[in-house]
Amino acid sequence: MNSEDKNNSARKVAEAMVDNMQANQQNPNFDDEKERSFQEARDKVFANRKIINIGIIGCGGIAKNHAFSISLLENNARKIWKWKESKQKIKPVLYALADIEGSKAEEFAQHFPAKKIYKGANAGNELIDDPDVDAVFILVPTVDHLGYVLRAAEKGKHIMLEKPAAFSPDDIRKMIEARDKHKVVLQVGLVMRSSSPIYYLKKLLSDNKEKWGSLTNIVYSDSQQKPYTNDPTHPSTWRRDKNKAHAGVLFEHDIHDLDGMISILGKVDEVYAKIKYFAGYAGIEDSVAALVTFKNGVTFSMNCMWNDLNYDCRKYEIFFEKAKIRIIADGRDEKLAEVFVQYLDEPEYEIEMKTMDDYFFKQIGMPHVKAEIPGPYYAEDLRFIMAIVENNIESEIKAEYGKYVQEVIEAIYHSNEIGNVVKIREKLL
Ligand SMILES: NC(=O)c1ccc[n+]([C@@H]2O[C@H](COP(=O)([O-])OP(=O)(O)OC[C@H]3O[C@@H](n4cnc5c(N)ncnc54)[C@H](O)[C@@H]3O)[C@@H](O)[C@H]2O)c1
Structure with a gap:
C-alpha cells in the first residue's frame, strides 16, 4: 500500500468512528447498553x-x-x-x-x-x-x-x-x-506427610531393598526447648495446662514423627513405653521412651524430651544390615533436614534438599511452585487448596490418619500406666 492509499484508509476509519460516535450520542440507551456489554464481558472472564x-x-x-x-x-x-x-x-x-x-x-x-x-x-x-x-x-x-x-x-x-x-x-x-x-x-x-525428606525415605527404602538388606532398627531422638515457658520465644503457656493441651511432648510434638514413620512403614503392631513428668505439670509428660513395633517387623525406638537448653533437634538413625541413613533436623537451622547415607565401607554422602523436593512434588503430582521457603507447610496448604479445587471431601492428609496416630499414642500412654506391652487393635487404619 502506497502512502496515498494509507491516508485514504486512515481517513475512512476516522470517518466511521465519528459516524459511530454521533449515532451513539443520538441513542438514548447508549450508556445502559455500554454498561451491559461491559458487564457481559466481565462475567465471561470471571465465570470460571x-x-x-x-x-x-x-x-x-x-x-x-x-x-x-x-x-x-x-x-x-x-x-x-x-x-x-x-x-x-x-x-x-x-x-x-x-x-x-x-x-x-x-x-x-x-x-x-x-x-x-x-x-x-x-x-x-x-x-x-x-x-x-x-x-x-x-x-x-x-x-x-x-x-x-x-x-x-x-x-x-x-x-x-x-x-x-x-x-x-x-x-x-x-x-x-x-x-x-x-x-x-x-x-x-500432620506436616511430616508433606515433608520431602520423610517422603524421600520411602524411595530410598524401596530402591535399595535388595542392596541394603533388611531394615533392622530405627533409632529416633528429639529434644525440644520447653515450648511453654512464657519467654518471648515460647509464649504459649497453654502447652503446660492439661485442660488445654491434654498431654505433653509426645502428643503435642512427636506426634509428627510417629505419624511420619506410620506413613512409611504402615500399621503398628504393639508398643511399650516409659513416661516421665520432670517439670511437674500434671498430665504434661516431658520424657518419653517408647518402643513401637510395626507389623512389617521394624522396631522404632523413640526418645522424646523437652529441655531447658537453647536446643531443638530431631535425629533419626535408620539401620539396615548393610547400610545406614542419618537424618538431622535442627530446628534452629535454615535447612529443613540433612540426610546422609552410607553403604558398607563406602564414604557417607548427603542427599541434596533439591533432589528430595523435586522428587516429592513430582510424586504428589503438584507444581513445584517457586517459593522463598519451599517448606512443608506450603506443600500441606497446597494440598488442602487442591482438595477444595478438586471438590474432594477427603483430603490426601486424611483426618483418619490423625485418628490413627492418636490411637497409637493412647496405647503408648496406656502401656506406661499398666507397665506392659500394648497390642494395637486390628480394626484400626
Ligand atoms: N504443625 C506444626 O508444626 C505445629 C507447630 C506448632 C503448633 N501447632 C498446633 O497449632 C495449634 C496452635 O498452636 P500455636 O503454637 O500457634 O499456639 P499459640 O499459642 O502460638 O497461638 C494460639 C493463638 O490462638 C489464640 N486463641 C486461643 N484460644 C482461642 C480460641 N478459642 N479462639 C480464637 N483464638 C484463640 C491465642 O490467643 C493465640 O493467639 C495447636 O493445635 C498446636 O498443636 C502445630
Whole structure:
C-alpha cells in the first residue's frame, strides 16, 4: 500500500468512528447498553474464577507459617490452574482473622492484612458464621478444636485443622462424621506427610531393598526447648495446662514423627513405653521412651524430651544390615533436614534438599511452585487448596490418619500406666 492509499484508509476509519460516535450520542440507551456489554464481558472472564476466602482462627505461632503459605498460593494461583487444567480458576485469599486476644489479631494483620478482623471471646464463631468465608484454618490450642470443627462443618466451611486433631480419637471420629455429613474438606496438619525428606525415605527404602538388606532398627531422638515457658520465644503457656493441651511432648510434638514413620512403614503392631513428668505439670509428660513395633517387623525406638537448653533437634538413625541413613533436623537451622547415607565401607554422602523436593512434588503430582521457603507447610496448604479445587471431601492428609496416630499414642500412654506391652487393635487404619 502506497502512502496515498494509507491516508485514504486512515481517513475512512476516522470517518466511521465519528459516524459511530454521533449515532451513539443520538441513542438514548447508549450508556445502559455500554454498561451491559461491559458487564457481559466481565462475567465471561470471571465465570470460571472463584476466590476462596480463607479465615484464620488463632493468630499465634503456627498461623504465621500458614499465612505465609496462603500468600504464596495466592500469588501462584495461575500456575496451579495450569497444572490441573481445572475448569474452576480458584484463587485462595487470606480474608479474615480471628483471635480471642484482639491485640494478637491486630498485630498479625500488620504482617498479613485481611479484610475482616474478629476479636474477643466469640471471634472464632463469628468468623465461621461469616457467609463470605469459604475455608477456615483452625490454629488454636487443642481444647477448642472440636467445637470449631463441628461448627465449621455444619456451616459448610472447608477445614484445615492443626494437630493434634482433638483430645481423643473418639472426638476425631465425630469430626469425620461431620465432614462426611456436610461434604467439606477436612485436613489435619500432620506436616511430616508433606515433608520431602520423610517422603524421600520411602524411595530410598524401596530402591535399595535388595542392596541394603533388611531394615533392622530405627533409632529416633528429639529434644525440644520447653515450648511453654512464657519467654518471648515460647509464649504459649497453654502447652503446660492439661485442660488445654491434654498431654505433653509426645502428643503435642512427636506426634509428627510417629505419624511420619506410620506413613512409611504402615500399621503398628504393639508398643511399650516409659513416661516421665520432670517439670511437674500434671498430665504434661516431658520424657518419653517408647518402643513401637510395626507389623512389617521394624522396631522404632523413640526418645522424646523437652529441655531447658537453647536446643531443638530431631535425629533419626535408620539401620539396615548393610547400610545406614542419618537424618538431622535442627530446628534452629535454615535447612529443613540433612540426610546422609552410607553403604558398607563406602564414604557417607548427603542427599541434596533439591533432589528430595523435586522428587516429592513430582510424586504428589503438584507444581513445584517457586517459593522463598519451599517448606512443608506450603506443600500441606497446597494440598488442602487442591482438595477444595478438586471438590474432594477427603483430603490426601486424611483426618483418619490423625485418628490413627492418636490411637497409637493412647496405647503408648496406656502401656506406661499398666507397665506392659500394648497390642494395637486390628480394626484400626
Ligand atoms: N504443625 C506444626 O508444626 C505445629 C507447630 C506448632 C503448633 N501447632 C498446633 O497449632 C495449634 C496452635 O498452636 P500455636 O503454637 O500457634 O499456639 P499459640 O499459642 O502460638 O497461638 C494460639 C493463638 O490462638 C489464640 N486463641 C486461643 N484460644 C482461642 C480460641 N478459642 N479462639 C480464637 N483464638 C484463640 C491465642 O490467643 C493465640 O493467639 C495447636 O493445635 C498446636 O498443636 C502445630
